[in-house]
Amino acid sequence: MPSIKKHYKRITTNSLLEMKRNKEKIAMLTAYDYTFAQLVDASGIDIILVGDSASNVIAGHETTLPITLDQMIYHASSVIRGVERALVVVDLPFGTYQSNSKIALQSAIKIMKQSGAHSVKLEGGREVKESMERIIQAGIPVMGHLGLTPQSIYKFGTYSVRAKNDEEANKIIDDAKMLEKIGCFGIVLEKIPAVLSEKIAKIVKIPVIGIGAGKDVDGQVLVLHDMLGMTQDFSPRFLRRYLNLKSEIINAIKKYTSDVKLLKFPNDSEQY
Numbered sequence: 001m002p003s004i005k006k007h008y009k010r011i012t013t014n015s016l017l018e019m020k021r022n023k024e025k026i027a028m029l030t031a032y033d034y035t036f037a038q039l040v041d042a043s044g045i046d047i048i049l050v051g052d053s054a055s056n057v058i059a060g061h062e063t064t065l066p067i068t069l070d071q072m073i074y075h076a077s078s079v080i081r082g083v084e085r086a087l088v089v090v091d092l093p094f095g096t097y098q099s100n101s102k103i104a105l106q107s108a109i110k111i112m113k114q115s116g117a118h119s120v121k122l123e124g125g126r127e128v129k130e131s132m133e134r135i136i137q138a139g140i141p142v143m144g145h146l147g148l149t150p151q152s153i154y155k156f157g158t159y160s161v162r163a164k165n166d167e168e169a170n171k172i173i174d175d176a177k178m179l180e181k182i183g184c185f186g187i188v189l190e191k192i193p194a195v196l197s198e199k200i201a202k203i204v205k206i207p208v209i210g211i212g213a214g215k216d217v218d219g220q221v222l223v224l225h226d227m228l229g230m231t232q233d234f235s236p237r238f239l240r241r242y243l244n245l246k247s248e249i250i251n252a253i254k255k256y257t258s259d260v261k262l263l264k265f266p267n268d269s270e271q272y
């Protein structure tokens with residue numbers, strides 16, 4: 001029977017390894033601001049990802065490509081101020097690590113110094129190996145991200161399930177082994193067949209966190225605004241909505257607007 005095996009005061013990369021060894025599943029969610037980060041952290045989440053999905057969710061862009069390093073640092077530093085327990089991972093945004101490993105290291109250092117975050121995440125396998133190695137050598141914990149990598153959306157053309165053929169599946173397996181070998185502390189697998197993720201989670205000793213990658217991995221991640229039902233125009237099969245906040249919020253704001261217009265707010269006890 002799966003269970004919570006141990007109480008952790010603060011989650012570190014070592015705690016995550018221990019959780020995998022103890023078969024305790026790892027729970028990860030995104031957050032982009034102080035208020036939500038406080039709520040997510042207080043709820044006992046293990047990892048908070050300051051994802052470049054902020055580009056979609058917060059800034060309203062169609063893809064993750066436009067978000068900048070300084071914008072990620074703004075989000076990450078706001079999150080860090082609200083977190084006491086979770087490990088905070090920050091996405092290196094598109095264009096800040098692909099060109100060469102020196103630039104990648106500079107980007108990672110800038111995030112760590114200016115936001116106070118605990119680690120960074122990079123998308124891709126062998127293509128970004130050198131960048132990852134250099135960042136790891138500098139003492140910065142790195143998480144990998146394989147499968148559907150949204151920063152490469154224009155290469156893929158669609159957000160459909162990846163690695164349905166053997167060639168792509170084998171590449172992901174080899175990349176996952178490589179990420180473990182160079183010292184990544186974990187891997188996100190996005191939107192790949194469950195049997196493939198299960199295989200990878202068995203092969204590598206580092207935690208494998210899935211999003212649309214089935215249940216037989218070491219943990220799960222979702223975008224906070226999606227699982228709270230604040231966004232409604234995105235409904236992939238893997239997304240479970242735990243709330244329907246969009247209609248709750250709209251109803252509350254409609255009520256407020258009507259109260260203001262009908263002179264029902266403020267009342268006598270709500271003034272000085």
Ligand code: KIV
Pocket residue numbers: 030049050051052053054091188190211221223
């Ligand atoms: O940016 C993000 O939110 C992510 C998750 C989808 C894993 O990378």
